[in-house]
Amino acid sequence: MNVEHVKAQLENILDTPFRISQIPVQDWPKQIEGRTQRKRSGELADSMEEGGTINFRLSSEEGHVRVLSAESALITESERKLVVLAIDAFRSTERSLSRTVNSDDEQLAFHIRDWIEDQLRDNSILGSEPPEHLSGQTALYARKIPLLLYCEYANNNSANYNDLKKLLDSFFDVDVLLVPLLDKEWLILGPESLITTDRDDDLLEEESVEDALASLCSGLHTMMSSEWVGDYHVSSYYPMVPAQSLPSVVKKLREAINIGRMQRDGQYIHLPWQLYLDQLLAPIPLVDKLTFIEQVFKRVDPFMDAETTQTLESFFELDCNVSETAKKLFIHRNTLLYRLDKFKQETGLDVRSFNQAIHVKLALQLYKVTKRK
Structure with missing residues (x-):
């Protein structure tokens, strides 16, 4: 079942946030003559309410039940029935499609x-x-x-x-x-x-x-x-x-x-x-990333504009080659040198120096990630 699609459709219809999670199968109630009871024989129930959360069964896999969950207070009884019917309809459609898989x-x-x-x-x-x-x-x-x-x-x-x-x-x-x-x-x-x-x-x-x-x-x-x-x-x-x-x-x-x-x-x-x-930097804790950025730029947020960021990224991408970077950016060589000198004046960092270029490259990469968090 395309669970993300089911989730998006229900959120759009009910204007209620849902989340996808898993529950151990032994904790899920059974369906007995239209009522739900725990640890009895019979089919798995379609929904379960517990601890202020209502869970709707999406699919059953080995050892657990995949569920769509929402806050109970946000779902009325009629909406609860609607969600069960909608999930059952999606499930029926999927079974129908699976029977057409014949190639x-x-x-x-x-x-x-x-x-x-x-x-x-x-x-x-x-x-x-x-x-x-x-x-x-x-x-x-x-x-x-x-x-x-x-x-x-x-x-x-x-x-x-x-x-x-x-x-x-x-x-x-x-x-x-x-x-x-x-x-x-x-x-x-x-x-x-x-x-x-x-x-x-x-x-x-x-x-x-x-x-x-x-x-x-x-x-x-x-x-x-x-x-x-x-x-x-x-x-x-x-x-x-x-x-x-x-x-x-x-x-x-x-x-x-x-x-x-x-x-x-x-x-x-x-x-x-x-x-x-990128793989090396990804596991670094956020606090350590921010500390490194602050050590390099002397502040946590260097406030770099888009032009400066693009210039530095292109410069590093082309192995710090001034001529090739100027060509890629469609600017004169002297314009590029002016931008690099301006960055040096503002930060004290000269990216034409190998050691300082490494620090700026790492800090810039970490800054882009932390800025989106």
Whole structure:
């Protein structure tokens, strides 16, 4: 069930905030002749009120019940019945749709998704071979390029498997394996030829695998943004054999997109090898981040305007090269030098000095993160 979609729809209808959580299955009441009783045989009840909170059952999984919760005081009895009916309708629709999953590709995709999620839930089995029912799938034993597509759809719309599969097959001009993961997440497995076909030897020498993957992600993002309405984030990893390492690669790609969305506002391509510094800084406690910013800039909030921030980011991105930075910003070299000198006068920091540039780079990156919190 697309629980985020259910939550958004109910919040819009009832103008009441909901949250998604889990409750141990042994704590959930049973349905007996229309009444709820604990620890009895029978089907699970549709809702439960406890401690000022009303919980609505979304789905039942091994060991727990996934619920949609709201404050009891905000939900009338008639609204409670409406929520139960709405969730039941969503559940019925999902069952109806699941019966239409009859293509071999789609059935395989759901089996792969279950294998990935099972391994990611239990780190003790992470890296183990695919289950027996997948062992005969040759697609899992050939080298593939993994791409993770995170979709922030407009108007709470979601992608249809068949429509997205056709779009991707047409874009890549090959048959790709498409796997729906979590809500808004799609895993794409394409042949290694996506970054090797139609490239001469000279180009292969000049362009690294990382550059080729970055170009592939950029093209995919551009296509998705133009074909469908919404914001799309893309990540990729080196060619690999899915049967050997797919779950762990998916974990890396998820981490890259999560960190990129959090720390690189306005960027949509998030590649793991470009985020080493971000991954290193992410776990640092907020108080330590603020302390470092204050030590570098002599105050917690340096009040940098957009022009200064853009200038510094471009300067660091281009390895502190004055000429290349001026070209990228479409300004004269002397204008760039003036901006850098002005920053030095205001902060006492000269970013043309290696040691001071490192401090400013780190402080700027931390400042951008703390500013959004």
